[in-house]
Amino acid sequence: MEQAAALAAFDAQLRNVVRPTLDGGRFERAGSVIRCLSADQDGWSGVEWSDLDETTADDVIAEQIGYFRAHDRDFEWKYYAYDRPDDLPERLLKAGLIPGEEEALMVADVADVPEIPAPEGIRLVTVSDEDGLRQVKAVHDKVFGGDHGPMIDSMRERIPSGAVAPVLALAGDEAVCAARVDFHVGTDFASLWGGGTLPEWRGKGIYRALVSLRTRLAAERGYRYLRTDALPTSRPILEKLGFVRLTTTVPYTLPG
Structure with missing residues (x-):
């Protein structure tokens, strides 16, 4: 398996794309993020993909917090190690988000x-x-x-x-x-x-x-x-x- 090609396919087909969800939720592109709002209070809601830099990250994070709170949803920001900016984890922490256990994307x-x-x-x-x-x-x-x-x-x-x-x-x-x-x-x-x-x-x-x-x-x-x-x-x-x-x-x- 050619790893770079597999990762590019994963990003293009499952992250940087608006697609049907598996549980009735709704993905949408909102500026520089792709997010999902679940139809079910217990379903998955969150940010699946983002395209941020040092000048935009904090404002976009705050916008997403406001969006999900307005819809009365807990949410997850799905961070991958190649996401930008490099200090995105620190910015998420500063905004009040709590990291879970690190997992490996395996293909x-x-x-x-x-x-x-x-x-x-x-x-x-x-x-x-x-x-x-x-x-x-x-x-x-x-x-x-x-x-x-x-x-x-x-x-x-x-x-x-x-x-x-x-x-x-x-x-x-x-x-x-x-x-x-x-x-x-x-x-x-x-x-x-x-x-x-x-x-x-x-x-x-x-x-x-x-x-x-x-x-x-x-x-x-x-x-x-x-x-x-x-x-x-x-x-x-x-x-x-x-x-x-x-x-x-x-x-x-x-x-x-």
Whole structure:
């Protein structure tokens, strides 16, 4: 995979573009930013892309804070390490936004990801019914904490169009790992999210097998690239599967 070309494609197709959202929100270009206002109070709202410099950054940050506050939305400024100006993180902090954990933007060419079978005793399935969604929610609630009902509602709405494919790893009838792949229509990219495995089932190769399954689903639909935002725990696994770290990203959020 040619890394510079992959990053340029990511920026042009998924960041610097007004596109449909995955949960019913609305992206729009507002001067030097592209932002999303979710239709749902619990959905994702935030700034996806910006083109700022030292003379404009502070005013634009203040404008976005005012915009989202006026719409009664918490929001996230999705900062990538190549965004400008160089001191944008410091400016976001000064404006009151709080940084989250740094993640790696990791991308793989679909053709480079090996096919990995499920471990013995594990069955991998694609979810399309209410029972499967219930199991996906149960795994996410246990692994990540909180209530993932809004995420499940979004998946339920998008499954019929083929925009998302939730997947499960089952040991007998027990769901032990859950994830999803989002298909960005009109782009070269499919995105991998989730991948939560119950603690007692970790280290058995289940997560790797679900990455491989989602890769096959993306390949069947003609996508070239897979992308994900990876925490340190999953980066070594993804690198062994052909993923390359292109840059880093940090979510800056403004508390309500």
